Amino acid sequence: MKKLGVRLGAVALIVVALQFVVGQVAFRRKFRTREAVDGHLARAVPVLYLGDSVIGSFHPADADRRDIAAMVQDRLPPGSVGLADRHGYDLDMFREFTDYVARQPQKPKRIVIPINLRSFSPAWDRRPQYQGEFEKLRLRHGDLLACAWSRPLSSFKLLRLNPISQQEFLETPVFRGTARVGTIRDFDNPSYAVFSEEKLRNKFVLDYLYPLARDHRKIRSMLAIEESCRRSGIAPLFYVSPVDVESGTRSVGPEFKETIASHTKLLRELLAERQVPLLDLSASLDASTFDWRDRLYPNEHLKEKGRRFLADEIAKRVSP
Amino acid sequence: MLSSPNPMTFGSIEFLVLLATVTVLYFNLPQPLRNPLLLVASCVFYMWWKPAYILLILFSAGVDYIVARALGGTSRPGARRALLLVSLVSNLGLLFFFKYFAFACDALKGFLGLFDVGLTPPAIEVLLPVGISFYTFQALSYTIDVYLGRIPPERRFDRLFLYVMFFPQLVAGPIERSQHLLPQFSEPKTFDYERATSGLRMVLWGLIKKMVIADSLARLVEPVYNNPTQFSGLPLVIATYAFAVQIYCDFSAYSEIAIGTARILGFSLMDNFRRPYFSKSIPEFWKRWHISLSTWFRDYVYIPLGGNRKGRPRWYFNLLATFVLSGIWHGAKWTFVAWGAYHGILMLLSVATEGLRSRVRLPAWVRAAVTFHLVLAGWVLFRANSLSDAGYIFSHLFQGASLEPLLDAGLLKADLVLAAVAAVALLGIDLAERRRPAGERVRTWPAAARWTAYVAAALVLLNLSAEVEIPFIYFQF
Numbered sequence: 001m002k003k004l005g006v007r008l009g010a011v012a013l014i015v016v017a018l019q020f021v022v023g024q025v026a027f028r029r030k031f032r033t034r035e036a037v038d039g040h041l042a043r044a045v046p047v048l049y050l051g052d053s054v055i056g057s058f059h060p061a062d063a064d065r066r067d068i069a070a071m072v073q074d075r076l077p078p079g080s081v082g083l084a085d086r087h088g089y090d091l092d093m094f095r096e097f098t099d100y101v102a103r104q105p106q107k108p109k110r111i112v113i114p115i116n117l118r119s120f121s122p123a124w125d126r127r128p129q130y131q132g133e134f135e136k137l138r139l140r141h142g143d144l145l146a147c148a149w150s151r152p153l154s155s156f157k158l159l160r161l162n163p164i165s166q167q168e169f170l171e172t173p174v175f176r177g178t179a180r181v182g183t184i185r186d187f188d189n190p191s192y193a194v195f196s197e198e199k200l201r202n203k204f205v206l207d208y209l210y211p212l213a214r215d216h217r218k219i220r221s222m223l224a225i226e227e228s229c230r231r232s233g234i235a236p237l238f239y240v241s242p243v244d245v246e247s248g249t250r251s252v253g254p255e256f257k258e259t260i261a262s263h264t265k266l267l268r269e270l271l272a273e274r275q276v277p278l279l280d281l282s283a284s285l286d287a288s289t290f291d292w293r294d295r296l297y298p299n300e301h302l303k304e305k306g307r308r309f310l311a312d313e314i315a316k317r318v319s320p
Numbered sequence: 321m322l323s324s325p326n327p328m329t330f331g332s333i334e335f336l337v338l339l340a341t342v343t344v345l346y347f348n349l350p351q352p353l354r355n356p357l358l359l360v361a362s363c364v365f366y367m368w369w370k371p372a373y374i375l376l377i378l379f380s381a382g383v384d385y386i387v388a389r390a391l392g393g394t395s396r397p398g399a400r401r402a403l404l405l406v407s408l409v410s411n412l413g414l415l416f417f418f419k420y421f422a423f424a425c426d427a428l429k430g431f432l433g434l435f436d437v438g439l440t441p442p443a444i445e446v447l448l449p450v451g452i453s454f455y456t457f458q459a460l461s462y463t464i465d466v467y468l469g470r471i472p473p474e475r476r477f478d479r480l481f482l483y484v485m486f487f488p489q490l491v492a493g494p495i496e497r498s499q500h501l502l503p504q505f506s507e508p509k510t511f512d513y514e515r516a517t518s519g520l521r522m523v524l525w526g527l528i529k530k531m532v533i534a535d536s537l538a539r540l541v542e543p544v545y546n547n548p549t550q551f552s553g554l555p556l557v558i559a560t561y562a563f564a565v566q567i568y569c570d571f572s573a574y575s576e577i578a579i580g581t582a583r584i585l586g587f588s589l590m591d592n593f594r595r596p597y598f599s600k601s602i603p604e605f606w607k608r609w610h611i612s613l614s615t616w617f618r619d620y621v622y623i624p625l626g627g628n629r630k631g632r633p634r635w636y637f638n639l640l641a642t643f644v645l646s647g648i649w650h651g652a653k654w655t656f657v658a659w660g661a662y663h664g665i666l667m668l669l670s671v672a673t674e675g676l677r678s679r680v681r682l683p684a685w686v687r688a689a690v691t692f693h694l695v696l697a698g699w700v701l702f703r704a705n706s707l708s709d710a711g712y713i714f715s716h717l718f719q720g721a722s723l724e725p726l727l728d729a730g731l732l733k734a735d736l737v738l739a740a741v742a743a744v745a746l747l748g749i750d751l752a753e754r755r756r757p758a759g760e761r762v763r764t765w766p767a768a769a770r771w772t773a774y775v776a777a778a779l780v781l782l783n784l785s786a787e788v789e790i791p792f793i794y795f796q797f
Contacts, residue, residue: 001347001511008520011771015778022779155531155785156333167542185547 023148031138033084037097040082041106047076047318048101048108050094051085052116054241054300059291062304071311076319082108088130090119091221096132098225100139102232110318112237113225116300117263117282118207120218122172123188126164133161176209177259197251203297204248204256212263219270226276237317238271239279240264241300242310246287248298257283281313327450327491328368330523330577331531331785338365338487339523343584347511355482355505358585362487366450373449374485376414380459381484383410385477388466392473400467407463411456418452423652451491453649457616459484462498464620471499479505488581492574494592494612501589509586514763521759522580524774528781530573533742535786537566540731540739541703548709553720556713558736563703564696565743568597571610595750597695600687601677602666605695613649617642639671640664650702655710659701666694738784 040048049055049069056067064071069083084097094113101107118124137146137159154161170185187206212219222238229236248256260282268278289306292299302310328334342361346354367374387407391400416424432438462483465471474480483502489495544551544559551559575592582589592612599605606614625638640661647660670677682690697714704710726736749758762773 001344001513001516004513004516011774011778014771014775015782018775018779019782022783026783152782152785155782156331158333167546 019152020144020148023151024143027134027147027151028143031135031143033086033089033097034100034135034139036082036084037101040084041101041104041108043079043082044106045079045082046109046320047072047081047112048110049081049083049085049112049314050089050097051083051112051114052089052119053085053087054114054116054302055083055085057291057301058307059294059301059303064304064308068302068307068311068314071307072315072318075311075315080320081318088124088127088132090116090124090130091218091225093132093135095221095224095228096136096139098228098234098236102228102234107232107234110235110237111225111229112239112314112318113222114239114241115222115267115278116241117243117260118300120212120216120263121207121210122174123184123206125216125218126169126172126184128162128164128166128169131163133159133163137161174206175211176205177255178211181205200298201251204252207298208243208248208256209252209259212266214266214270219267222267223270223274226271226274230274236276237279237314238267238276239314240267240282242281242285242289242302242306243283243300244285244287244290244292244298245283247290279313279317281310284313285309326369328365330574330581331527334368335365339581339584343516346585347509351508354509355478358486358505359478359482362482362485362490365487366485366490369450370447376418376449376452377455377485378481380411380414380456381477381481383407384459384463384484385474385480387463388473388480389475391463391466404463404467407460411460411463415452415456418446418449420648420652454493454495455484455490457495457613457649461495461616461620462502465498471502474498474502486582486587488578488585488587489589492571492578493610494575494578494590495616496589496612501587504587512586515586516584518759518763519580519583519585521762522576522583524777524781525759526573526576526580528777529569529576529746531785532780533746534566534569534573536735536742536784537562537569537739539735539786540726541566543731544726545703545709545713546705548704548713548716551725552716553718554723555726556717558723558726560696560700560703560713560717562739562743564597564692564699565746567699567702568593569746595753597692597747598688598750598754599691600684601691602663602670602694605691606663606667613646617646617649621645635671636668639667643667654707655701655704658707658710659698662698662701666698 037048049072051069055069058065058067067083067085069081069085073081086093091113098111098113101111116124124130134146134150137150140146150159150161153159170183170188172184173180174182174184174187184206187202226236226238243260245257245260248260264278264280264282268280271278285302285306289303289309290298291301291303328338338361342357345357349357363374366377384407387403390403394400394403429440462471462474462480466473474483479502482505483496483498486496486501541559541563544555545563548556572593579589579591590612592610594608594611596605596609599608622638622642625641626634627638628635630638641664643664644657644660647656647658647663650656650659700713701707701710704713723736727733752758752761762770765773
C-alpha cells in the first residue's frame with residue numbers, strides 16, 4: 001500500500017506541476033480591461049473611468065465617434081482620464097476592479113462608476129455570459145493561480161465558474177413591479193429582426209420594471225465599491241446612465257417613469273447614508289439622443305449629442 | 321449529521337476523500353473491524369444528503385433479515401410463501417409509496433375521469449430516496465434466493481445490512497446478487513497492488529466518461545429535450561444521438577467507478593455493460609446493457625412467469641410484461657412505460673422473425689447499425705419529458721437543418737465539436753476493447769508510457785470536465 005501511496009503522490013505532483021503550464025497555455029487569454037487599468041495606473045492617471053458598452057458605442061451618423069471618456073478628457077488637462085471598459089460590465093465587475101486598484105501601490109484620485117439600471121434586471125444580472133467569474137478570479141488571485149486552478153476546481157464543484165446555467169437563467173422569474181409576469185424564457189426569446197410594439201413593450205418591462213430591493217447583489221457591490229474607495233483614499237463618482245424614459249413611458253405607460261425614479265431614489269438614499277452623492281442622469285436625455293432605434297431593442301447607447309452631454313456632466317464633477 | 325443539498329457523487333472531492341480514508345483504514349484494521357468500517361462509510365455516503373432516508377434501507381434490510389431467518393426455520397410451503405409475500409409487499413410497498421404513489425393516483429384520476437367520476441387523490445409530496453429502486457431490488461434478490469434455497473439465510477444482520485448498502489454500488493448498481501456479494505464480506509482480504517491499480521484505472525476512466533464526455537453532452541441534450549418545441553430537424557437529431565452517448569457514458573461510468581472502487585477494497589462486482597452499442601440484435605443488446613437489471617428481471621420475473629416454456633402466446637406475453645415492468649422500474653412516467661413496451665415489442669419481433677433473419681444474413685456492421693438506431697428511437701421515449709414531447713420530436717426530426725437554434729440556446733460551436741470528438745473517441749475505445757479491456761492493455765505498457773497515460777488522463781479530467789454539475793442519470797431511479 002505504501003508503494004501505491006508513493007506512486008500516487010508522485011503522479012499527483014507531476015499533475016500539479018503540469019497543471020500550471022496547461023493553465024497558462026490553455027486558459028490565459030488577453031485581459032484587455034485589466035491591461036488598460038494597469039497602463040493607466042503606471043502612467044499615474046488621476047481619473048479612472050470604468051464602463052460598459054455605453055461608453056464606447058456610437059451611431060453610424062455621428063461625426064465624432066470617440067468614446068465618452070475621450071470626450072471627458074477634452075474638458076480636462078491632458079492625461080487626466082483613463083478608460084477601462086467592456087460590454088456587459090456592471091457594478092459586480094466594477095467592484096472587483098476597484099478592489100484590484102485599491103491593492104495597487106499607485107492609485108488614481110477618482111474612479112468614475114456608471115450605474116446602468118438595466119444591469120439590475122434579471123435579464124442582465126443572471127445572464128450566464130455576464131457573470132465574469134473567471135475574470136474576477138484573475139483579478140483577485142492573479143493569472144498563475146486563476147488560470148491553472150479555476151477550471152479544475154470548478155470541475156470538482158469547489159468553485160463555480162458558471163454559477164448560473166442557461167436553463168436556470170431561462171427559468172428566472174420576471175416581475176413587473178411586484179407582479180410575476182413570466183420567466184426570462186417568455187421574454188428573452190423573441191427575435192428583434194422584425195420590430196413590433198409588443199416586443200418593445202416586453203423588452204422595456206424585462207429590462208427596467210423589476211422590483212429593486214436594498215439587498216440586490218448589484219446594490220451590495222455598489223456599497224462595497226464605496227467602502228473600498230473610502231479605505232484606499234479614492235473618491236468615487238457614481239452616476240446613473242441615461243435611460244430612454246421618453247420611449248419607455250410611451251410604450252409601457254407612466255409606470256415606467258415612476259419605476260426609474262423610484263430605483264434611482266433608492267440608490268441615491270443608500271449612497272447618501274454614506275455621504276456619497278449620486279449623479280442621477282437617468283431621465284436627463286430625450287429619445288432623440290439614443291441610438292437604439294436602429295438596433296430595434298432599447299438600451300442606453302447614445303448618439304454623439306448624448307455622449308457630449310454625459311461627458312460635460314462627468315467632467316464638471318471630476319475636474320481638479 | 322448535517323445534510324448536504326446533493327447526494328455525494330463519485331465525481332466529488334468528498335467521495336475521493338472518503339474512498340482514500342476507507343482504503344487506508346480498511347487494510348490497516350484487524351479483520352473483525354473491517355465490515356463495521358465499510359458499514360460506517362456506507363452510512364456516511366448515503367446520509368450525506370437526507371440522513372433520515374437511511375431508515376428506509378434499515379427497514380428493508382431488517383424485514384428481509386427476519387423473513388430469511390424465518391424461512392430458514394420452516395419447510396412448510398404455505399408458511400414459506402407467506403414469508404416471501406411479507407418481503408415482497410414490504411420492499412415493493414416501500415418502492416411503490418415513494419416512487420409510484422403520485423403517478424398511480426394521477427393515472428387513476430385520469431382513468432376515472434373517462435367515466436366522469438371526479439376523484440381528488442391525496443396529495444403526498446415526498447422526495448424520492450436516492451437509489452431506492454436499486455437497493456430494494458438487491459434486498460429482494462436475497463430473500464428470493466433464500467426462499468428458492470440458493471443460499472442459506474445470513475446469520476449476522478450487520479453483514480446483510482452491508483450487502484444491501486455497500487457504498488460503491490448503493491445508489492445506482494450494479495444490482496448485486498446475494499450469492500455473489502454476500503460471501504465476500506466473510507472472506508479475509510489483503511491489499512493487492514495490481515488489483516488496486518486496476519481499480520484505480522477503472523475509477524479514472526469512469527470519471528472521464530462521466531465528467532468529460534457525458535456531462536459535456538448533457539449541455540447539448542438538455543436545452544433541446546427540456547424545450548423541444550423550440551427546435552426542429554438537425555438539432556433534434558444531434559441531441560438524440562448525443563443522448564445515446566450521454567446515457568451510455570453516464571451510466572456505464574457509474575458502474576465502472578463502482579466496480580473499480582470495490583476492486584480497490586478487494587471486492588468483485590458484476591459487469592454491467594459490455595459494449596452494448598455494438599450489439600447486432602435487440603436480444604443481444606439486452607445481454608450487454610445494464611446487465612445486472614436485465615438478468616434480475618430475467619431471473620425473478622421472466623422465468624417465474626414461465627419464460628418461453630408455456631407456448632408462444634404466453635412467451636410473448638411474458639416478454640412484453642417483463643419489459644413493461646422494466647420500463648416502469650426506471651420511473652413513474654408514461655414515457656418509461658412506453659419505452660419498456662417499445663423494447664418489449666422489439667423483442668417480440670426479434671423472436672418472431674428469428675427464422676427469417678437467420679436466412680437473410682446481413683453484414684455484421686449493418687445489423688449493428690440497425691440495432692443501434694432501433695435503440696436510439698427508444699431513447700427519444702426515455703429522455704423526453706412527456707409523450708407529447710416525444711411525439712413532437714419524432715414528427716420533427718427531419719424538418720430543417722439549421723444549427724442556429726442550438727447556438728441561440730447558449731451553445732458554442734466548440735461545444736458541438738468537443739461533443740463530437742468525445743463521442744468518436746468513445747466509439748474508438750469501445751471498438752478497441754473488443755478483445756481486451758483498455759485498462760488491461762494499459763497495464764502491459766512500459767512504465768513511462770503508462771505514467772504518461774495516467775498523467776494525461778488526470779489532466780484531461782481536470783481541464784475538460786463540464787463545469788456544471790449534472791447528476792448521474794440513474795440517480796433518479
